[in-house]
Amino acid sequence: MGKNKDINELTNLMAKALRHKIGSIVNKDELYASKYAKDAESIMAEAEKVLLRQNWNSYDETRIKEQLRIKLQKELEQKDFLDNKKFEIMDSEIEKALKEFDLG
Amino acid sequence: MLVKFKKNVSKGSRFNQVYIPKDMESLIEVGDEVEVRLVKKSVMLHYSKNLKKLTNFKEGLIKDIFSFLNDIGGTNYIFIVGSFLTEKIGYNDIDIAIVADEKHKDFEESLYSKLIERFNLRFHLLLIEENEFNRLLKICPLTKSMLSRFICNKEIKIPEEKYVDNRHIKFLLMMPYDLLEVKLSSRSFFDSIRRLITIEKFLKNKILDIECINEELKKLLTERMYNKIKNNENIEDNSILTLRKIIKSKLSIIERLLKNG
Numbered sequence: 001m002g003k004n005k006d007i008n009e010l011t012n013l014m015a016k017a018l019r020h021k022i023g024s025i026v027n028k029d030e031l032y033a034s035k036y037a038k039d040a041e042s043i044m045a046e047a048e049k050v051l052l053r054q055n056w057n058s059y060d061e062t063r064i065k066e067q068l069r070i071k072l073q074k075e076l077e078q079k080d081f082l083d084n085k086k087f088e089i090m091d092s093e094i095e096k097a098l099k100e101f102d103l104g
Numbered sequence: 105m106l107v108k109f110k111k112n113v114s115k116g117s118r119f120n121q122v123y124i125p126k127d128m129e130s131l132i133e134v135g136d137e138v139e140v141r142l143v144k145k146s147v148m149l150h151y152s153k154n155l156k157k158l159t160n161f162k163e164g165l166i167k168d169i170f171s172f173l174n175d176i177g178g179t180n181y182i183f184i185v186g187s188f189l190t191e192k193i194g195y196n197d198i199d200i201a202i203v204a205d206e207k208h209k210d211f212e213e214s215l216y217s218k219l220i221e222r223f224n225l226r227f228h229l230l231l232i233e234e235n236e237f238n239r240l241l242k243i244c245p246l247t248k249s250m251l252s253r254f255i256c257n258k259e260i261k262i263p264e265e266k267y268v269d270n271r272h273i274k275f276l277l278m279m280p281y282d283l284l285e286v287k288l289s290s291r292s293f294f295d296s297i298r299r300l301i302t303i304e305k306f307l308k309n310k311i312l313d314i315e316c317i318n319e320e321l322k323k324l325l326t327e328r329m330y331n332k333i334k335n336n337e338n339i340e341d342n343s344i345l346t347l348r349k350i351i352k353s354k355l356s357i358i359e360r361l362l363k364n365g
Contacts (some may be wrong), residue, residue: 016282027275039279042288079278081271 006053008063013047015071018093019079026083044097051101061103068094107131110143141319147171150260155189155253156312162188165223169200170257172222178211179204182236182257186248189313197226198308201250207233209215243269245306246276246299252313268305270362280351293347296320300354307361324350 018039026035056064072094076086098104109128111119122140124132140152141228142332147167151157158166166184173182179202186199202215212231232240240247241263251262282294298321306310322330332339333347 013286016286020278020282023275023278036278039292042292043286045283046286046288051200080273081274 003054003060006050006097007060007067009030011052011064011067011071012057013043013050014068014077015048017041017043018068018090018097019082021077022086022089022093023082025089026085033047040071047103051103056082061098064095064103065098068098133362142157145234146172147257150256150258152251152254152256152262153215154315157254158189158255166255166274169198170255171266172219173199173202174257176215176218181237184255185253186228189253199228199233199250201230201254203232203234203237204235207231207236212320222269243272244268245273245302245312248306249302249312249314249317254312254314259270266309268307268362268365273358273362275346276303277355279364280355282298283351284348285354289336289342290339291342293351294330294333294336295296296355297324297347297350299357300351303358304354304361307358 017040020036020043024036024040053067054060069091072090075088076082079086095104105139107128109125111125113122113124147170149163149166149170157163168181169184173179181203183201183203184198185201186197187195188198200219204211212229215231216229219225219229237247242257242265248262248266279292280300283293283296298317301317301320301324302312305317325333329339329343329346334339339347
């Protein structure tokens with residue numbers, strides 16, 4: 001039960017952090033893009049706190065990846081002010097983030 | 105025989121001029137041919153209106169920074185902005201905004217490292233391409249408020265015209281929206297609420313003076329909370345609820361203003 005809740009929280013935070021990170025990449029002409037890259041890092045730091053609550057097995061890792069992909073896709077669809085290149089780099093950014101968290 | 109002297113160029117009524125020193129009158133005479141060479145470009149400080157004169161120490165430091173960056177080259181306008189200009193001692197770093205013909209990440213990083221190496225001070229550097237700078241001056245509330253008080257290396261007039269770019273404003277609203285759900289550092293709340301006040305003022309065609317914005321923020325939060333979250337101190341859950349209420353209310357005002365054009 002605790003694990004389900006944590007997966008939900010973890011993927012919510014990771015989806016938001018990745019949306020900020022992707023925003024900073026695709027809207028790189030924005031003056032504040034670098035600030036958004038930092039915002040992504042601070043949300044990812046929160047996600048890391050949730051990550052450390054559990055020992056994750058390979059089944060959990062698959063679930064995290066699936067949930068994260070669905071949530072991030074939704075996040076990016078809602079943000080129509082972010083350049084459409086966002087969908088092109090979505091999967092690679094998910095892979096990178098999971099790898100950093102030792103989940104992939 | 106090499107005869108030379110150093111003098112500053114002075115302002116003349118018709119032409120700027122360099123006088124030959126009295127004690128060299130016999131060495132350099134009327135009719136002699138001389139050569140004038142620029143040895144060091146003088147550094148001028150151009151204050152924005154509303155900015156009070158800084159102490160000699162701060163002025164001297166800014167002149168050194170301008171002179172150092174001028175020598176490196178590649179910069180068109182150099183602005184000193186932020187709390188270094190307005191706070192006596194309560195500034196964390198020196199904010200420098202540089203406008204250049206082109207923006208290269210390598211150039212930005214190299215300037216930053218050179219500044220640290222030369223001055224051993226904490227800097228926050230923002231490199232902006234000139235075209236982008238001119239666009240942001242019209243559409244970006246944060247850029248406008250950042251440049252409400254500045255010292256520049258050249259004379260410049262910041263245009264007052266504005267244009268509401270919904271995409272840009274929505275980009276700026278991403279973090280405040282996230283803070284309604286995610287609990288981050290208290291400083292994130294400070295930055296977001298200040299950002300919302302700035303955007304609201306921009307949409308309402310009000311003056312974007314950073315001091316007025318900070319005053320409004322202080323009133324909204326109370327002085328105690330203002331200082332706490334400005335310094336990124338830990339805050340209790342009920343304070344976060346209060347801050348979220350403020351964010352929510354500001355977001356709703358801004359969304360309404362955007363909708364009504």
